[in-house]
Amino acid sequence: MLTMTTEATEQTDEFKNILDHTDEEITEIAHPMWDELIKYSNEGKYGLFIKNFSRDLLHGLNEIEVGKQFAKSELTRNLSSDYDFLGLIRRGQHVTCLYRVRSTKKQGEWLGRMVLGYERGEIKIFAASIF
Numbered sequence: 001m002l003t004m005t006t007e008a009t010e011q012t013d014e015f016k017n018i019l020d021h022t023d024e025e026i027t028e029i030a031h032p033m034w035d036e037l038i039k040y041s042n043e044g045k046y047g048l049f050i051k052n053f054s055r056d057l058l059h060g061l062n063e064i065e066v067g068k069q070f071a072k073s074e075l076t077r078n079l080s081s082d083y084d085f086l087g088l089i090r091r092g093q094h095v096t097c098l099y100r101v102r103s104t105k106k107q108g109e110w111l112g113r114m115v116l117g118y119e120r121g122e123i124k125i126f127a128a129s130i131f
Contacts, residue, residue, distance in 0.1 A: 016118040018095050023088055026116070029123055030097045031085070034114055037128060038079045038101075054117070054124040076130065078105040083112065093117050094126055101130055 018026065033052055040049035050058060084100040099112035115127035 016121060017093050018117050018123060019090050019093070026088060026095055026097070027085065030095075030114065030116060033116070033125065034083070034097065034099060034112070035081065037114070037125075038081055038083070041076045042079055044077060052125045053128075054119045054126045056119075057124075057126055074105060075103055075110070078103050079130075080104050086111075096127075 021029075036052070037049060040046075050061075053061075080102040082102060086098040086100055089096040089098065094115050094117040097114045097116065099114075101110045101112040102108075103110070110130050112130045113127065114125055116123055117126050118124070119126075
């Protein structure tokens with residue numbers, strides 16, 4: 001299981017809360033971000049994989065351990081782009097997007113999770129995992 005998370009947020013002069021968006025607005029943003037995570041995970045492009053991560057998440061990562069998991073995980077290098085969106089969970093200043101994920105090489109289904117929120121006026125990924 002690859003899990004990356006942070007709960008801290010930074011506030012700016014113009015505070016934004018992702019919970020102010022409708023489900024439709026959130027999914028219009030979330031699905032392309034999820035698509036990129038799958039694409040760059042499969043391609044092994046770690047630098048592009050983390051490009052939308054929040055600063056706090058990036059600072060909290062043990063890049064050596066994540067790099068090892070990223071490079072060696074058969075699951076995270078063979079994710080199917082055919083996934084099912086399961087729904088949103090809203091909490092505090094974040095929204096959790098849930099996906100049913102499949103592998104192109106392994107039988108079965110996994111739960112994908114991506115937590116979004118605002119950081120410095122932009123929507124960023126505060127956690128991402130597949131388990």
